Amino acid sequence: MKKTILYTLLAGTMLTATSCDQEYLNPSAASETQVTTDINGLITLCNGLQYRYSSTRAGVLYTAITASGLTTKELTVLNAGNGDEEQLRIGSGSITPNNGILRNLWAQNQLVKANADLILKSVATVAGDAGTKSGITAYASIFRALALGTIAQFWEKLPVTTGDNAVFVTRDEALKEAIRTLETAATTLTATPVSSTFTTRIVAGIDLANTIQALIARYSLMVGDNAKALAAANKVDLSKKSSFNFDDATQNPLFFNTFGNRNVTEPVNATLGLPEALRPIAADKRLAFYLSNPAGVASGGINLGRASFFTANNAAIPVYLPGEIQLIRAEASARTNDLVGATTALNAVLTKTTDAWGIGAGLPAYSGANTADALLTEIYRQRCIELFLSGLKLEDSRRFNRLAPVAGNAASQVERTRTFYPYPLIEKDNNRTNTPTDPAI
Numbered sequence: 001m002k003k004t005i006l007y008t009l010l011a012g013t014m015l016t017a018t019s020c021d022q023e024y025l026n027p028s029a030a031s032e033t034q035v036t037t038d039i040n041g042l043i044t045l046c047n048g049l050q051y052r053y054s055s056t057r058a059g060v061l062y063t064a065i066t067a068s069g070l071t072t073k074e075l076t077v078l079n080a081g082n083g084d085e086e087q088l089r090i091g092s093g094s095i096t097p098n099n100g101i102l103r104n105l106w107a108q109n110q111l112v113k114a115n116a117d118l119i120l121k122s123v124a125t126v127a128g129d130a131g132t133k134s135g136i137t138a139y140a141s142i143f144r145a146l147a148l149g150t151i152a153q154f155w156e157k158l159p160v161t162t163g164d165n166a167v168f169v170t171r172d173e174a175l176k177e178a179i180r181t182l183e184t185a186a187t188t189l190t191a192t193p194v195s196s197t198f199t200t201r202i203v204a205g206i207d208l209a210n211t212i213q214a215l216i217a218r219y220s221l222m223v224g225d226n227a228k229a230l231a232a233a234n235k236v237d238l239s240k241k242s243s244f245n246f247d248d249a250t251q252n253p254l255f256f257n258t259f260g261n262r263n264v265t266e267p268v269n270a271t272l273g274l275p276e277a278l279r280p281i282a283a284d285k286r287l288a289f290y291l292s293n294p295a296g297v298a299s300g301g302i303n304l305g306r307a308s309f310f311t312a313n314n315a316a317i318p319v320y321l322p323g324e325i326q327l328i329r330a331e332a333s334a335r336t337n338d339l340v341g342a343t344t345a346l347n348a349v350l351t352k353t354t355d356a357w358g359i360g361a362g363l364p365a366y367s368g369a370n371t372a373d374a375l376l377t378e379i380y381r382q383r384c385i386e387l388f389l390s391g392l393k394l395e396d397s398r399r400f401n402r403l404a405p406v407a408g409n410a411a412s413q414v415e416r417t418r419t420f421y422p423y424p425l426i427e428k429d430n431n432r433t434n435t436p437t438d439p440a441i
Helices: 002-014 032-036 039-054 060-071 083-090 100-123 130-154 171-191 208-222 226-233 253-259 286-290 322-335 339-350 372-386 393-399 425-430
Strands: 075-077 157-159 168-170 265-267
Touching (some): 032 039, 039 060, 039 100, 060 075, 060 130, 083 100, 100 130, 100 425, 157 171, 168 171, 339 372
């Protein structure tokens, strides 16, 4: 990802306004017009999307995984001096409007979306071959959808447009907007295959066609469109990987900031922070995949846990996992009372010994009650294990109606410490007109 750094800085500059009447031009920097009217500039801006989303402690991957992990008790804080992380661990009313993790999670997603919007707006007017434009459209659409979808996982409302005093919409509306963006990209990609000009110049790792369908499935499930979620999940080739790639110049943010130094957070215990009824059994092979000490204490204390996607500066992080797609199939089927389909998809996760990423449970097939409620409980349990530290658990906890906190009653904080987050101070200061009232919990 070394090629992305320059244009990430440029992209950030393009979206920064000043109140000064004078304009000072940097003769060494490209202008917005130069970049957005040239197909090479748009490709480089696409690379900048991935850098901003996936890299550094301020980026979306670090903040989303850390926030979700602390709020849903996957992670604990090792050093109380990390105050922003500690606020999220405690949750409830302890989270202040200037929490740095939430500020970055909000702001970086907004910048990714704004830059993706700029690329999508410009791609139709630049000179270039159709296959390269198709790749640019698909790539920018994926990151636009990821930005909208990620914010919607943590906040009740959000703006989907860029500008002064942007209007907020509900999270369901934002997720539906993300789905529409992805569906348009899928149509473009089907009509016009991506050119080698694009594929040789974009950061490797993201499988465009499969990622689009995987995200349509993910976000359709979140809005309760089970038929669309199932249809999209069935289009994903589970033998293919799609990943955010890193190297020694652009490091894996979770390894570099968390698991490589053991000074910020780590897994709370050897049972993934789950309540007793949902805990993985000792024979589950995924424990050894996600933890360096799976035989550690059952609750409390340090177990030196380390998810296998965060073991080195150059370790790739999946955009989605094959197990997520199978569990989307299982959940969508269970919620539409197709119990046979739900059980079949659930068993595909329980009994697999490996997959494209080397994850396998190696467990017996499901033998619980043949009811939708029982299957959904097991599906949630398997999502907690299979998708450990994916940043998806807070969304899952709400969707499966797991025990939620109650304002003013800390004793009720059983499986998550917040339901939605307060809006960051930077948004309140810059959009006083439309920023909603903070949720109580």
